[in-house]
Amino acid sequence: MATSRIAVIAGDGIGPEVIEPAIQVVDAVIRKFGGGTLEWNRLPWSSAYYKQTGHIVPSDGWETLAKHDAILLGAVGSPDVPETVTVHGLLLPMRRKFDQYVNLRPAYLYDGVPSPLKNKAPGSIDMIVYRENTEGEYAPVGGRLYEGTAADIAIQTAVFTRRGCERIIRAAFEAARKRPRKKLTSITKSNALPFGMVLWDDVFNSVKKEYPDVQAGSLLVDAAAMDFVRKPEVFDVVVASNLFGDILTDLSAMVTGSVGLASSANINPERTFPSMFEPVHGSAPDIAGKGIANPLAAILSTALMLDHLTMTAAADAIRAAVAAVLKEGKVMSPDLGGTASTTQVAEAVMAAI
Ligand code: NAI
Ligand code: MG
Numbered sequence: 001m002a003t004s005r006i007a008v009i010a011g012d013g014i015g016p017e018v019i020e021p022a023i024q025v026v027d028a029v030i031r032k033f034g035g036g037t038l039e040w041n042r043l044p045w046s047s048a049y050y051k052q053t054g055h056i057v058p059s060d061g062w063e064t065l066a067k068h069d070a071i072l073l074g075a076v077g078s079p080d081v082p083e084t085v086t087v088h089g090l091l092l093p094m095r096r097k098f099d100q101y102v103n104l105r106p107a108y109l110y111d112g113v114p115s116p117l118k119n120k121a122p123g124s125i126d127m128i129v130y131r132e133n134t135e136g137e138y139a140p141v142g143g144r145l146y147e148g149t150a151a152d153i154a155i156q157t158a159v160f161t162r163r164g165c166e167r168i169i170r171a172a173f174e175a176a177r178k179r180p181r182k183k184l185t186s187i188t189k190s191n192a193l194p195f196g197m198v199l200w201d202d203v204f205n206s207v208k209k210e211y212p213d214v215q216a217g218s219l220l221v222d223a224a225a226m227d228f229v230r231k232p233e234v235f236d237v238v239v240a241s242n243l244f245g246d247i248l249t250d251l252s253a254m255v256t257g258s259v260g261l262a263s264s265a266n267i268n269p270e271r272t273f274p275s276m277f278e279p280v281h282g283s284a285p286d287i288a289g290k291g292i293a294n295p296l297a298a299i300l301s302t303a304l305m306l307d308h309l310t311m312t313a314a315a316d317a318i319r320a321a322v323a324a325v326l327k328e329g330k331v332m333s334p335d336l337g338g339t340a341s342t343t344q345v346a347e348a349v350m351a352a353i
Contacts, residue, residue, distance in 0.1 A: 004069040008042045013283025014293035015074020021346030022298040028350045035311040047078035056089045073278040095133045098273035100266035103131035107252035112326040127235040130172035131245025135164045138242040160196035165203040172239035173211045183236035186218045187244045260294025260335040263301040277305040294333040321352035
């Protein structure tokens with residue numbers, strides 16, 4: 001049976017608190033369901049590592065990572081370390097260096113989880129956002145001039161390429177085609193951003209012709225923000241640029257209960273490089289060290305990793321176990337209105353497996 005090598009970057013704050021239990025859950029599910037073996041390679045890269053060594057990723061770090069089949073990441077970011085070191089030194093470069101151009105973020109309203117929206121039935125919200133992950137508004141292109149003076153200038157440029165738009169839009173159409181509702185919504189703002197977003201729309205309209213079986217439509221991002229709250233059940237697959245996808249997925253996480261449930265995958269579909277799996281949330285310095293972080297976002301992210309490693313039975317078993325724990329509602333972390341600790345939630349998932 002194949003062995004997959006997983007690089008683990010638990011990172012900062014609640015990162016290690018949720019990643020270790022998630023690893024235990026995966027080990028438990030594989031003991032039961034098989035499908036392959038995993039070898040975990042824990043890497044200490046974090047804000048603490050930066051403070052000791054002066055860099056967050058060692059000089060041969062990217063080479064080391066490239067030798068793995070997947071990367072499991074907790075979160076990076078500390079109040080006492082600049083975001084240029086953590087987010088811009090590790091997270092964003094990884095997505096670009098490893099060409100993880102598909103950022104996949106599912107949002108599902110589990111039975112037993114209250115939505116802040118009124119009268120939403122379990123399962124009624126069931127969407128997946130395909131966020132472009134390598135260019136767009138987060139391309140590090142621009143400059144700063146006369147910094148700190150009255151003449152301070154900042155230029156921040158968004159980069160949209162036909163290739164970049166086409167590959168994420170095509171990935172989203174492929175995903176929509178495989179889901180029962182076969183529906184895809186493209187998020188745009190071409191009324192106000194007449195270059196980048198118009199290219200995005202042009203590509204969407206041309207790729208659409210190849211998928212007559214998919215019900216495809218476009219929505220301006222501000223209208224989408226309204227509809228994610230007003231009628232999130234109308235969305236199936238959603239495709240969005242880097243910035244729009246980032247913002248909308250915090251919204252989709254909230255309407256389905258908590259950012260503590262939001263999982264994500266950063267996929268390199270060609271498998272030229274390892275893909276990376278991480279909870280959507282950050283290092284949550286406000287609750288770090290208290291042992292109350294919800295580990296389910298990290299645990300559900302490992303299910304996405306097992307999907308990618310084609311260990312489908314194990315992935316489905318994790319999702320079923322999480323659903324069972326939430327439905328029973330006895331072991332819930334504080335973000336979901338309960339009093340259970342991180343460890344207790346993870347143990348409940350292992351028991352359900
Ligand atoms: P955050 O996601 O860390 O926290 C936002 C709020 O959600 C906080 O109130 C936190 O307590 C709560 N929360 C987050 N995860 C939770 C969980 N698993 N269980 C229960 N409650 C949870 O976002 P914030 O505060 O904006 O960022 C903190 C740091 O994390 C920053 O340095 C930021 O740059 C970094 N960050 C890193 C990310 C990554 O590594 N992928 C993603 C987002 C932020
Ligand atoms: Mg975000």
